[in-house]
Amino acid sequence: xxxxxxxQIREELTTNCDEKTxxxxxxxxxxxxxxxxxxxxxxxxxxxxxxxxxxxxxxxDIFNLxxxxxxxxxxxxxxxxxxxxxxxxxxxxxxxxxxxQQWVEKYVSNWASCDTICNHTIGECIERYPEHIADLKxxxxxxxxxxxxxxxxxxxxxxxxxxxxxxxxxxxDRLLLDKDDLVQKGYGWMLKAASEAHQQEVFDYVLKNKTVxxxxxxxxxxxxxxxxxxxxxxxx
Numbered sequence: 001x002x003x004x005x006x007x008q009i010r011e012e013l014t015t016n017c018d019e020k021t022x023x024x025x026x027x028x029x030x031x032x033x034x035x036x037x038x039x040x041x042x043x044x045x046x047x048x049x050x051x052x053x054x055x056x057x058x059x060x061d062i063f064n065l066x067x068x069x070x071x072x073x074x075x076x077x078x079x080x081x082x083x084x085x086x087x088x089x090x091x092x093x094x095x096x097x098x099x100x101q102q103w104v105e106k107y108v109s110n111w112a113s114c115d116t117i118c119n120h121t122i123g124e125c126i127e128r129y130p131e132h133i134a135d136l137k138x139x140x141x142x143x144x145x146x147x148x149x150x151x152x153x154x155x156x157x158x159x160x161x162x163x164x165x166x167x168x169x170x171x172x173d174r175l176l177l178d179k180d181d182l183v184q185k186g187y188g189w190m191l192k193a194a195s196e197a198h199q200q201e202v203f204d205y206v207l208k209n210k211t212v213x214x215x216x217x218x219x220x221x222x223x224x225x226x227x228x229x230x231x232x233x234x235x236x
Contacts, residue, residue, distance in 0.1 A: 009050055013046065013074075016042050021039050029111070034073045035075045043076045043080065054084075066081040066084050066103075075110060075113060078107065078117075085100070086121045089121070096125055097125050098135075100121055101135065101139070103117060105144060115153050120157075123158060136167075137170060145180050148178060148183045149180075152172070153186045153190065155190055165194060172187050172191060188216065191205070191220070191221035192220050199224075202221065203222070207232070210233060219234075
């Protein structure tokens with residue numbers, strides 16, 4: 001059954017690709033990506049339709065299907081894998097974190113797949129099992145750019161809720177001088193999310209580090225702050 005479901009999904013994706021989406025998709029990525037060229041809304045609908053057909057399966061079986069989707073290298077299939085894994089969030093156990101991290105390390109090759117798996121599946125797992133914050137901090141030291149970005153963007157949603165502030169600053173410290181612009185944007189986004197609940201603390205962090213923080217990260221971090229704060233932070 002599993003091979004048949006994967007085959008059907010790939011048939012659907014192939015049928016629904018279009019030249020306009022193919023052209024527009026290329027504008028979003030600097031890195032080379034593999035894709036069908038299917039609109040996001042269509043991918044989401046395909047994901048929902050086929051999840052109904054596998055919802056009765058065990059979590060282990062669903063995660064194995066996710067493995068197959070990730071292994072294709074196609075960005076649309078990675079999105080479906082992300083949706084399916086998140087749909088199992090009420091069944092997560094602590095050990096699932098390591099499988100999710102492995103997906104990032106082995107299969108993620110672009111910021112969109114990275115953010116989708118991290119914002120939802122891994123972020124939810126971290127909220128349920130915060131002991132894995134220590135593993136995220138290790139990711140911030142990885143040679144793999146997507147692991148480093150994952151260390152930050154995993155905490156976006158918890159950050160908006162005011163959680164893990166000290167850990168957020170520690171991860172930002174580890175990524176502070178990173179030369180990769182996608183990592184800079186990732187930890188800047190994390191700080192921006194944290195500023196929604198802890199504006200003054202994030203502002204103070206930015207001021208303390210503004211002389212060395214890359215301007216890309218700084219601009220992201222202060223994006224939601226009042227004009228006066230932005231002016232102070234941007235002043236050289």
